[in-house]
Amino acid sequence: MLSADPVEGLGALANDKAWLVRRGRRLDVTLLLEVGDTSYLLRIHRGRVEAVDKGPFVMPRWTFALRASRDAWATFWQPIPPPGFNDLMAMIKTRALKLEGDQHPFFANLLYFKELLALPRAASEGGTR
Amino acid sequence: MSATPRPELEPVTGRYLRLDIQGKPHRFYVEEAGAGIPLLCLHTAGADSRQYRGLLNDPETLARFRVIAFDLPWHGKSSPPAGWHKAEYKLTSRAYVDTIMAVVDAMRLDKPVAMGCSIGGRIVLHLALEHGPRFRALIGLESGAHAEPYYDLDWLHRPDVHGGEVCGGMISGLIAPTAPEADRWETIWHYMQGGPGVFKGDLHFYTADGDVRGRVAEIDTAKCPLYLLTGEYDYSCTPADTRDLARRIEGAEAIIMEGLGHFPMSENPELFLEYIRPVLAEIASAPKAAHATDAASRV
Numbered sequence: 001m002l003s004a005d006p007v008e009g010l011g012a013l014a015n016d017k018a019w020l021v022r023r024g025r026r027l028d029v030t031l032l033l034e035v036g037d038t039s040y041l042l043r044i045h046r047g048r049v050e051a052v053d054k055g056p057f058v059m060p061r062w063t064f065a066l067r068a069s070r071d072a073w074a075t076f077w078q079p080i081p082p083p084g085f086n087d088l089m090a091m092i093k094t095r096a097l098k099l100e101g102d103q104h105p106f107f108a109n110l111l112y113f114k115e116l117l118a119l120p121r122a123a124s125e126g127g128t129r
Numbered sequence: 130m131s132a133t134p135r136p137e138l139e140p141v142t143g144r145y146l147r148l149d150i151q152g153k154p155h156r157f158y159v160e161e162a163g164a165g166i167p168l169l170c171l172h173t174a175g176a177d178s179r180q181y182r183g184l185l186n187d188p189e190t191l192a193r194f195r196v197i198a199f200d201l202p203w204h205g206k207s208s209p210p211a212g213w214h215k216a217e218y219k220l221t222s223r224a225y226v227d228t229i230m231a232v233v234d235a236m237r238l239d240k241p242v243a244m245g246c247s248i249g250g251r252i253v254l255h256l257a258l259e260h261g262p263r264f265r266a267l268i269g270l271e272s273g274a275h276a277e278p279y280y281d282l283d284w285l286h287r288p289d290v291h292g293g294e295v296c297g298g299m300i301s302g303l304i305a306p307t308a309p310e311a312d313r314w315e316t317i318w319h320y321m322q323g324g325p326g327v328f329k330g331d332l333h334f335y336t337a338d339g340d341v342r343g344r345v346a347e348i349d350t351a352k353c354p355l356y357l358l359t360g361e362y363d364y365s366c367t368p369a370d371t372r373d374l375a376r377r378i379e380g381a382e383a384i385i386m387e388g389l390g391h392f393p394m395s396e397n398p399e400l401f402l403e404y405i406r407p408v409l410a411e412i413a414s415a416p417k418a419a420h421a422t423d424a425a426s427r428v
């Protein structure tokens with residue numbers, strides 16, 4: 001089920017994982033994800049990724065945004081990422097990743113977002129994690 | 130841990146210890162196993178002594194060391210002192226050192242080795258400065274002289290965010306990606322079980338009160354050897370932080386542990402043993418002369 005675009009494939013990777021959907025069961029947010037100069041809006045409701053729209057957008061509305069370079073995300077999505085790129089908070093510390101907007105749903109559901117955004121790793125190695 | 134073919138009692142025993150710290154009665158939970166040189170193990174911020182379950186079950190270590198791990202007040206099965214509900218918990222260097230020395234005295238530990246991780250790795254630097262001759266050796270895991278916070282610590286303790294979920298989520302990435310799944314999630318679970326505000330209160334020591342940058346150069350490793358080991362995936366206390374610390378202390382050496390993060394003894398106990406066994410062997414085989422100053426310098 002590996003999509004050529006890791007972000008566009010997130011819904012297919014996430015929505016059949018009952019444990020992940022359950023972890024995000026209280027979520028109702030729109031996440032702006034920026035991979036270099038490409039932006040995506042992820043509509044997440046009750047733990048399911050209901051839509052992934054690819055930009056550019058004229059007037060996007062979102063709850064919070066995560067922005068990093070294409071290289072940073074590519075390194076993060078390696079099956080075994082190197083130190084500094086294995087975790088969203090690691091990349092926030094080194095400023096490779098920027099978090100903007102309403103941080104509350106991000107921190108209140110931190111494990112959900114860490115697991116969700118790491119899903120392309122398992123896909124890229126054919127794993128089932 | 131691997132599959133257990135039949136029910137098995139571990140060699141680890143737990144007891145409660147009552148003693149006063151800074152004039153207040155406390156009830157501590159203490160685990161131990163093995164016999165020989167006392168090896169006092171200090172857990173990380175917001176966690177408890179279960180982090181040392183691998184070492185407490187390692188036959189090679191238990192043959193030469195009496196491994197002891199206790200839960201700090203407010204952590205694990207050690208209760209907070211009476212009146213906790215009207216106090217904000219904030220760990221200080223003074224309280225932390227006094228607590229460790231009170232436990233050493235109460236258990237009559239003669240020249241123990243103390244090994245601490247993270248906040249424990251920081252406090253062994255304070256122990257080296259204030260009580261070095263009382264220890265046979267000190268081991269700092271994920272040890273740096275200071276740490277800058279990189280997120281708003283208030284997220285760790287507020288009524289509209291589940292403390293267990295956010296503390297577990299905050300530390301999960303400090304575990305190396307190659308850690309065994311069971312040990313990774315056991316380590317996260319310990320954080321999820323912490324009391325409200327306890328992890329945040331420990332980080333007061335880690336990010337503010339326990340800053341020891343200005344004093345580490347005074348550490349005398351001739352009085353007490355100091356070993357520093359840090360995991361390559363630790364972005365809280367980075368390998369660079371530990372190397373910087375080692376440069377400031379004459380006679381200290383930094384060992385960078387590949388494939389490990391901020392919780393080496395808990396996230397991957399087997400791999401950690403490969404790094405710590407040679408250190409413990411060196412400490413155990415050090416000539417007595419190297420430790421001859423003790424009895425005389427005991428307070």
